[in-house]
Amino acid sequence: MSVKILIPTPLRGFVGGASEVEVEGRTVGDALQRLVERHGQLKKHLYAEDGKLRSFVNVYVNDEDVRYLSQGATALAEKDVVSIVPSVAGGAGPPATATPLPLSAEEIRRYSRHLIMPEVGLQGQVKLKQASVLLIGAGGLGSPLALYLAAAGVGRIGIVDFDVVDESNLQRQIIHGTSDVGRPKLDSARARLREVNPLIEIETYETRLTSENAIDLFRTYDIVADGTDNFPTRYLVNDACVLTGKPNVYGSIFRFEGQASVFATEGGPCYRCLYPEPPPAGLVPSCAEGGVLGVLPGIVGTIQAAEVIKLILGAGAPLIGRLLLFDALAMSFRTLKLRKDPGCPVCGPNATIRKPIDYEAFCGIEAELTGAGELELAPTELKSMIVGREDFVLLDVREPQEWDISRLPGATLIPLSRLPYALGELSTADPIVAYCRSGIRSRKALQILQDNGFRKLRNLTGGINAWAETVDPSVPRY
Numbered sequence: 001m002s003v004k005i006l007i008p009t010p011l012r013g014f015v016g017g018a019s020e021v022e023v024e025g026r027t028v029g030d031a032l033q034r035l036v037e038r039h040g041q042l043k044k045h046l047y048a049e050d051g052k053l054r055s056f057v058n059v060y061v062n063d064e065d066v067r068y069l070s071q072g073a074t075a076l077a078e079k080d081v082v083s084i085v086p087s088v089a090g091g092a093g094p095p096a097t098a099t100p101l102p103l104s105a106e107e108i109r110r111y112s113r114h115l116i117m118p119e120v121g122l123q124g125q126v127k128l129k130q131a132s133v134l135l136i137g138a139g140g141l142g143s144p145l146a147l148y149l150a151a152a153g154v155g156r157i158g159i160v161d162f163d164v165v166d167e168s169n170l171q172r173q174i175i176h177g178t179s180d181v182g183r184p185k186l187d188s189a190r191a192r193l194r195e196v197n198p199l200i201e202i203e204t205y206e207t208r209l210t211s212e213n214a215i216d217l218f219r220t221y222d223i224v225a226d227g228t229d230n231f232p233t234r235y236l237v238n239d240a241c242v243l244t245g246k247p248n249v250y251g252s253i254f255r256f257e258g259q260a261s262v263f264a265t266e267g268g269p270c271y272r273c274l275y276p277e278p279p280p281a282g283l284v285p286s287c288a289e290g291g292v293l294g295v296l297p298g299i300v301g302t303i304q305a306a307e308v309i310k311l312i313l314g315a316g317a318p319l320i321g322r323l324l325l326f327d328a329l330a331m332s333f334r335t336l337k338l339r340k341d342p343g344c345p346v347c348g349p350n351a352t353i354r355k356p357i358d359y360e361a362f363c364g365i366e367a368e369l370t371g372a373g374e375l376e377l378a379p380t381e382l383k384s385m386i387v388g389r390e391d392f393v394l395l396d397v398r399e400p401q402e403w404d405i406s407r408l409p410g411a412t413l414i415p416l417s418r419l420p421y422a423l424g425e426l427s428t429a430d431p432i433v434a435y436c437r438s439g440i441r442s443r444k445a446l447q448i449l450q451d452n453g454f455r456k457l458r459n460l461t462g463g464i465n466a467w468a469e470t471v472d473p474s475v476p477r478y
Contacts (some may be wrong), residue, residue, distance in 0.1 A: 003031045003076050006083045014041040017118075028059060028066055028074040031082055046084070058085040102126050107199060111153050124313045125153060131312045132156035134221035136209060136237055138185040139163070140297030141227035141251050141304065143175035146189060148305040150197045154312070157193065158203040158221055161185045168478060172294040209233055211356035214240035223311055225249040225304055231278040232359035238263060238271035239356055242347045247311055251304045256293050258300035258326040261319045261338070262307055264347065268320040273341040278363045296328055375446060377433060377458040379467045385433070386410070392431040397445040398464075402437060406464055406476045416441045419448055428454050435460035435467075437478070 003025050007015050015021055023038065025031030036043040048054050059066055060083040066074050076082070103111070103125060114120040114128075131154050135142050138161040149157055165173075165180040165188055173185075180188040186204040193202050207213065209228075214236055218224055224246050226237045234252075241248035241264035248263040250271060263270045303324065310316045325334045346353040385392065386409070394408060397416040407413075414422050416436070426432065432454065434442040439462050446457045460467065468475040 001026055001076065001078065004081050005031060005035055006081060008084055008086055010086060011042060011045060011084065014045065015039045026076060028061060028076065028082060031076065032059070045086075056087040059083070060085060103129070107153070110197070110199070114152070119315045120313060124315070127312050127314075128153045128309070129155040131223070132158070132221045133223045133225060133308055134158040134160065134217065135225050135227060136160050136233065137227035137229070138173075138175060138189040139169065139227060139229065140172045140253065140292065141301040142189075142225075143173045144298050144301030145225050145227060145305050145308070146175055146193055147196060148302060149308060150193045150200055150202075152305070152309055153197065154200065154308070156201045156203065156221075158205065158217075159186060159189055160205045160207065160209050160217065161189075162206050162208050172292060172297050174298065209236060211236060211359065214356055215244060218244040218246050221246065223247050223249060223308055225308055226251065227301065227304075231363045234271065235278065235362060236356055236359045239346050239353060242270050243353075243355065249304050249307050249311070251300045253292050253296050253300050255291055256296065256328040258296055258303075258328075260300055260303045260307065260324040260326075261322060262311070265318075265320050267340070269338045269340040270344060270347040272346050273344050274323065274338055276341070276344070293328055296326075299326060299328070375457055375459050376461045378461055379470045382433060382460055382467070383471050390431075392433055393426065395426075395432050395434040395442075395445070396436070397434055397442050398436050402478075405478055406468070408435065408464060408467065408475075411435075416445055416448075419445055423449075423452050426454070429456075431456040431458070433458045433460060436463050438463040438465055 001024065002022050005021050005023060007019055007021060012018060021035060021038075023031050023034035025034055032046065036046060046054060046057055053059065061074065061076065061080055103122065107125075107129070108115065111125050114125050115122055117124075120128075133149055133154055133156070135145055135149075135157065138146065138159050142159065142161070146157060146159060161184075163185050165176045165183050165185055167181055169176060170178065170181075175192050176183075176185065176188045177192075184206060186206050190202050190204055193200075205217065209217070218240050224237060224241050226234060226248055228234050228237060238248055238250075240246075245264075245266075247265050248271065250259070250261045250263050252259045261274075262268070263274075303326075307318055310318050319335075321338050321340075323336045323338055325336065326332075340347070342348050343350070345351055394411040396403060396407060396411040396413045397419060398413070399415050399417075400413070403413050412425075414425065426449075432449065434445045434449075434457070436442040436445075439459060442459050442463065446459055449457055462469075464475065465477045468477045
C-alpha cells in the first residue's frame with residue numbers, strides 16, 4: 001500500500017527538495033524504514049544509534065501523535081498521511097562573500113534570516129525590495145500587515161487611512177502607542193515603520209477610499225491588502241482590484257473569528273464570487289459594536305502578510321480559491337474551497353461592472369438612514385428632557401456586558417437581538433428614546449419599532465459615547 005510522508009523544510013535537502021514522498025508500507029514503522037532506505041542521509045537525522053526515533057522528532061498519522069505508540073505495529077489505512085515534525089530553531093548567518101550583490105551590506109545583515117532560506121535567498125529578497133504593496137487601513141489588520149511587510153523588506157508600502165488614534169484602538173492596533181492618541185494614524189504608522197525599517201519607502205494617503213480615487217491608487221502598486229472594517233469599502237477594494245488586475249489579499253475579523261483569502265487573481269475567484277451581495281444593513285455589527293479579541297487581528301493580519309510575501313516570491317500555495325477560517329476559541333483552522341462564479345458581475349466573462357459603483361447604495365446604507373435625520377436627538381436635548389422630567393422610555397439596546405460598563409440613569413435594557421421578541425414589554429403610546437454605544441444599533445432598533453407600529457421614536461445621536469463627551473464625562477467611553 002502506497003503511503004504519503006510529508007517532509008518538513010529542514011529535511012527536504014536530504015530527499016531532493018521534495019515536500020512529500022510516497023513509499024510502500026502497511027505500518028508507520030514500515031513506511032519510515034522504506035523512506036530511510038531510499039534516502040540514506042535521512043537515517044541519522046531521524047534515528048539514534050540504538051535504532052529508536054530521536055527525541056526531537058515527532059511522527060503523526062493524519063492529526064494523531066503516534067510517537068509513543070508502538071510505531072512498528074501502528075497500522076496505516078488508505079489515504080493516511082504520515083507527518084515528520086522535528087523541532088526547529090533559528091539558523092546561522094549567511095557566509096561572507098566578496099561578490100558584488102544587489103543588496104547593500106546593511107540589507108544583507110538585516111535580512112540574513114531570509115537570505116539563508118532556499119525559498120527566499122538573494123533573488124527573493126531582491127523581489128521583496130522591488131515590490132510595492134498598498135494597505136487599506138492602518139487599524140487592527142493593517143498594523144501587523146504594515147509591521148511585518150516593512151520588517152520583511154517590501155521596498156514600497158502605501159497606506160490609505162483618514163482616522164486618528166483613539167484609546168480604544170490600542171487594545172489591538174499595535175502599530176500605535178499611548179502617546180499617539182489624537183494623532184493621525186498615518187503619522188503614527190509612518191513613524192513606527194521608519195523605526196522598524198528605514199531602508200524602505202513609505203507612502204501615505206490621508207483620504208477615504210472612494211469610487212473616484214481607488215483605480216488611480218491601485219494602478220501604481222503590485223498588490224493590495226484589504227484591512228477594512230465595513231462592507232462598502234470591502235466591495236470597492238474587490239472591484240477595483242479586479243478592474244486593475246491587482247491581487248486582493250483579504251482578511252476580516254469579528255469577536256473570536258477570522259477569515260483570509262487571496263482574491264482577484266487571474267483564474268481565481270473574487271470576493272463577489274464568494275459573497276455576491278452584502279448582508280442587510282445593520283445585520284452584521286462592526287467590531288466597534290460587536291467587539292473583537294485583541295490578538296485576533298494580529299493573527300489574521302500576519303496571515304495576510306505571509307500571503308503577500310508568498311505572492312511576491314512566487315513561493316508556496318497562496319490562498320487563491322481557498323477561504324481560511326480561524327476560530328480563536330477552539331484554536332482551529334479550516335480551509336474551504338472556493339469556485340469562480342461564471343456569472344460574477346465584475347470578474348465573470350459577461351461582467352457588467354466596468355468601473356466602481358456607488359457602494360454605499362449597494363450595501364443599503366442610504367436605505368438604512370432614510371428619514372433618520374428627523375428622529376435624531378442630540379445628547380444636550382436628551383439632558384433637557386431628563387432635567388425637565390418629561391415622560392418617555394429610555395431604551396438601551398446594547399448587550400448586557402456593555403450595560404455593565406456604563407448606562408444612562410432610568411434606562412431599560414432590551415438588547416437589539418432580543419427586541420423583536422420583547423415588543424410586548426413596550427407600549428406604542430409611550431415616547432421612546434433609544435441609544436447604544438454610538439447610535440448605529442439604536443437606529444436599527446427604531447426601524448424594528450417603526451415596522452411594528454411605534455411612532456413616537458427618537459435616536460440618541462452618537463450614543464452613550466457622545467453623551468459622555470458632551471454631557472457627563474464621568475460616564476466611561478469604550
